[in-house]
Amino acid sequence: MNKPLKNESLQTEITNISRRNLLKGFALTGFVLAVGMPFAGFAEDEETPKYGRDAMPNGWVDNPLVFVAIAEDGTVTIVCHRAEMGQGVRTSLPMVVADELEADWDRVKVIQAPGDEERYGNQDTDGSRSVRHFFMPMRNVGAAARMMLEAAAAAHWGVGVDEVFAENHQIKHQSSGKTIGYGELAKAAAALDVPEREKLQLKPADKFRYIGKQSTKLIDGEDIVTGKAIYGIDVQVDGMVHAVIARPPVYGGKVKSFDDSETMKVPGVIKVVTLEGSPPPAVFNPLGGIAVIAANTWAAMQGREKLKIEWEHGENASYNTDEYRQQMLKSASSSGGKVLRSSGDVSKALETADKTFKADYYIPHLSQAPMEPPVATARIQNGKCEVWAPTQAPQASKDTVAKWLDISSDDVTVHVTLLGGGFGRKSKPDYLVEAALLSKAMDGRAVQVTWSREDDLHNGYLHTVSIEHLEAAVNADGKTTGWLHRTVAPSISSTFDASSVHQMPIELGMGVMNIPFAIDNIQLENPAAKAHTRIGWFRSVANIPRAFAIQSFIAEMADELGQDHKAFLLDLIGPARKIDPVELKDEWNYGESPEEYPLDTGRLRRVVEAVCEKANWGRDLPAGRGLGLATHYSFVTYTAAIVEVEVSEDGDLTIPRIDIAVDCGPQVNPERIRSQMEGACIMGISLAMVGEISFKDGAVQQDNFDSYQVSRMNESPREVHVHLLPAEDFNTPLGGVGEPGLPPIAPALCNAIFAATGKRIRDLPIRYQLES
């Protein structure tokens, strides 16, 4: 099983992660990574419905020979197959392996897997599911490797395997107290059979060394702060040249004619290449345009400025977001859209209500704007293409590049670097295809294509634009009897099918279908909305507008009814109960089993109660200050936030504090959960305060961080307090972490602004709305 691995191929895998690793490498004897054979950890069975990790394309793998290598010097190398973009997965998943393996974290190295799902299992790093889906497979990996080391030690000493145990990078013999290190055992252990999954002895939770603790150091921390960490933009390949591309400013547009005579005079410019685009749907295809290839990025940018291009904009040149907003409002104002769910009789409830409520909430397009813009480097040699890139989707990258080069997917290698932020943008490999096509145009020479910030904002896969229309009926007892929700937004599905005007189950399962309220009459509708730009995933996706609308609306209702917001919210949620997502017609349920992951209103109530207690809800505040509450269920995790604001008479807003309570089930790496929640609070404030991409005549109006603003330190909350609510044990189902922190922040902020000023914000961003 253990064919020796060729030095070069392993080195290539390491190259782009850190120079330190590149220089050191590691000894390739001992317990080595197997090559060449897939180890599917799950049964391919078309009959029974699959959920969670089993339902992901290419499933999961838990073979230690795929994920662990131990050198004779004792260095344990663990493969991380999911992409690192700040969520800490290169620490969290290897840490799980190291824990079960009883490895000393200081002697662990992590290498990044290239795109190869047949070998590693699913690698799509999105949906807040890396730890959720790979916690158990990675425990199996570590436990299996540990048991192989124990068996090797027992054989070495000629004692029974039950007489030895692993502890902190060595095997101990119980009675004699003698020890032997992992490095010494590595070779013998590797020759043993991998234990069967059913026979694996997993550690009891009270023996965890790293899982659930706060103490594990970030694997890339030191490299990051010393500038040694290698992101996509830092890849350097021999003979590499640099490219930037002038892409069509309007979605679906193309080059009519161009003149590159001035471009070619710019010192350093090597070549100008026309790239064919493809008509909508965008899928993961490059947009086409005119590429300028030069000796360095700056020369390429200078050359691009000198291009004279005449564009044929196509039909989306009519896209103006101001007008589009009015169209959406009109669609939202009357029934006739697709009915998603209807229980009871909402019209009657509204007609007979003592009090009715109605509001529209607007969120504009947003750009993920990761600090590292899209960038990729490609080289083609002997008919094989290698790409180095920060990608959330290594396998889709590989397949899409292969399709565009018209070669086999097996002839494409995608090396995954660190991502300088992803937030969903880097799930789409269009920029890798560009690099590959340009390398082809340069006869295989390595080409790095860099997106400027302007490119990133002008030609993104944006968060949708949305109107959420809500109506509610309340009877004379103050009980909510009716709930009408019309959600209007171009769907991500339009990126894959240009004719699509309705939202997918995935989007509807983000706070439309799966509302947890105890209301008798509910009607949910989705009027049509056509996309005029590439719509993509943005961290938390459709949960952002839904949480904003619903949690603002409930606060508005409570205020109007003269009720305490917290009490009213809990009343609406109703008693603690587990709701079957199937009953809610939520076809998605974040891909999880409805039995294992019901919508648990007890857990939702608990995060609300917890955050109110921690932030001291109801306390007296001076004039101009206010607290705002919001809760949301997303990615099978429960969160609630309280934002405290201070608004001056001039409308200047400061945020002294945010509290966020989180129930994500068992906490594998609590330290990184905290950091994800802190970051989500800042990003939530950012999009609510200043986030907006608008279109005029089909083109994005924002160019850079001056017009597309994101929050800076002085605009951010001075304090963020994260309250992690414990799970019963590590056998309860895990929730997501990367995304669920974001949705409650915007509504909590706007509810706080209302509490402080009496001004209700229904349109984001807030920007100048507080100025009187």
Next chain:
Amino acid sequence: MKLSINGASHEVNLPEEMPILWTLRDVLGMTGTKFGCGKALCGACTVMLDGQPIRSCSTPISAAKDKQIVTIEAVSEDKIGRAIQQAWVELGVPQCGYCQSGQVVSATALLQNNSNPSDDDIDNAMSGNICRCGTYNRIRDAIKLAATKSGGAQ
């Protein structure tokens, strides 16, 4: 022309208006300094020029004539710089980490000039550096920790 970077002299034959950033990254192969906006708006490209933090994406190499450039690659050679880096690691500041080269350089320049910065001082010095992951609170804490360890703050 001659450029002094991290104490070493580099002879480059480039247009004078070429930004320091691209000279470092694409010509000299020093990739620790990052590209984020190209317009001095995000701070990812921050380096020190004669001890002052500057945005290298918008500063031409001509401005570095007879001056000392210090990049993230040499920050650890400075006692305060090293204290900043250690505080960053200790408090787990980075998420994606891409902006952190610039953050570390800006924070080092701050502490070099002000051994005990107030919250407002920190805001003023650091608000030119965007972190899209939202690590601002930990950055603030890490600056204070480094100040304490360097003997500045009480």
